[in-house]
Amino acid sequence: MAKRVVKVIDLVPGRSVQLLSIDNQALEQEKFWRDHVCAQEPIVIRKAVLDWPAFKKWGMPGYLEALTNRQVGVSDTFNASPAGVWHQNLPKYRLDEAIARLRNAAPDDTFAIRALPIPPEWRADLGGYDFLNAHRDLPPRAYARDRLFIYRNASTEWHYHTTDETLTTQILGTKRISMFKLSKENWHAYAGPIRSNLHHMDERARFFPADASLTKFEATLGPGDVLYIPPFWWHGVDPADNGFGITLAHCFRTPFNRLGSLSDPAVKDVIRAQGSLMLALRMRAFVALGSLSRIVNP
Numbered sequence: 246m247a248k249r250v251v252k253v254i255d256l257v258p259g260r261s262v263q264l265l266s267i268d269n270q271a272l273e274q275e276k277f278w279r280d281h282v283c284a285q286e287p288i289v290i291r292k293a294v295l296d297w298p299a300f301k302k303w304g305m306p307g308y309l310e311a312l313t314n315r316q317v318g319v320s321d322t323f324n325a326s327p328a329g330v331w332h333q334n335l336p337k338y339r340l341d342e343a344i345a346r347l348r349n350a351a352p353d354d355t356f357a358i359r360a361l362p363i364p365p366e367w368r369a370d371l372g373g374y375d376f377l378n379a380h381r382d383l384p385p386r387a388y389a390r391d392r393l394f395i396y397r398n399a400s401t402e403w404h405y406h407t408t409d410e411t412l413t414t415q416i417l418g419t420k421r422i423s424m425f426k427l428s429k430e431n432w433h434a435y436a437g438p439i440r441s442n443l444h445h446m447d448e449r450a451r452f453f454p455a456d457a458s459l460t461k462f463e464a465t466l467g468p469g470d471v472l473y474i475p476p477f478w479w480h481g482v483d484p485a486d487n488g489f490g491i492t493l494a495h496c497f498r499t500p501f502n503r504l505g506s507l508s509d510p511a512v513k514d515v516i517r518a519q520g521s522l523m524l525a526l527r528m529r530a531f532v533a534l535g536s537l538s539r540i541v542n543p
């Protein structure tokens with residue numbers, strides 16, 4: 246009997262529409278910055294990084310496996326959110342063995358090597374992004390600059406980022422992604438059940454608003470496609486095939502004048518979730534400064 250592969254996108258009810266996508270040549274650096282990063286509007290940039298050597302090399306069995314000098318944790322579940330302590334307790338394998346295991350797994354097996362820093366030996370196979378001005382590609386505040394996700398059938402649970410801009414870069418395999426932004430009005434109606442994992446229940450529909458009015462922006466990413474994910478946009482990811490896949494998440498710093506606003510329900514939620522009063526105050530001060538700089542420099 247085939248094993249169960251968990252998918253997450255369709256567990257949240259809503260109306261699906263196509264996410265805006267553009268050809269790499271058509272996206273000027275200024276347009277990307279102004280209409281997407283500063284406006285916090287996601288976009289798919291098609292065939293943006295196909296000239297990276299990784300596209301020719303990383304699919305060849307044996308190439309990535311030549312690297313043996315480190316250990317990685319391998320999960321046999323989808324990427325739950327948050328990663329937490331369970332993730333640190335995963336069984337460890339030599340990287341070459343882990344990759345061979347993922348390449349040779351059955352079509353219904355689920356495996357994930359999550360958030361692997363780029364081994365220095367692989368870095369020469371990657372390049373930059375034409376549409377992102379190098380002067381604006383600054384180190385992120387919270388996330389690692391680059392994280393690799395090496396997987397088979399491993400979906401990534403619905404979540405959002407509180408800061409830092411993300412370029413999800415598909416290298417091997419295809420992925421379906423879905424995104425939505427919540428407002429003050431519907432934040433609790435959706436964030437509550439998702440946080441409580443009620444969307445995984447068979448009777449999930451009764452935990453969400455009955456009108457199914459949420460708009461979900463969706464696209465399928467193929468090798469070389471890049472998805473820009475702004476902060477506070479919820480996103481879920483399901484592999485669109487059952488083969489061996491690799492995705493790179495490249496992060497850069499959110500411009501100061503675009504740090505969250507205190508009236509945004511997502512920002513309030515983050516402040517509430519801070520572990521201490523000091524951290525909550527620090528986050529409030531950060532947001533207030535961001536708001537001030539928005540007034541001065543809209």
Ligand SMILES: [Fe+2]
Pocket residue numbers: 404405406480
């Ligand atoms: Fe993410």
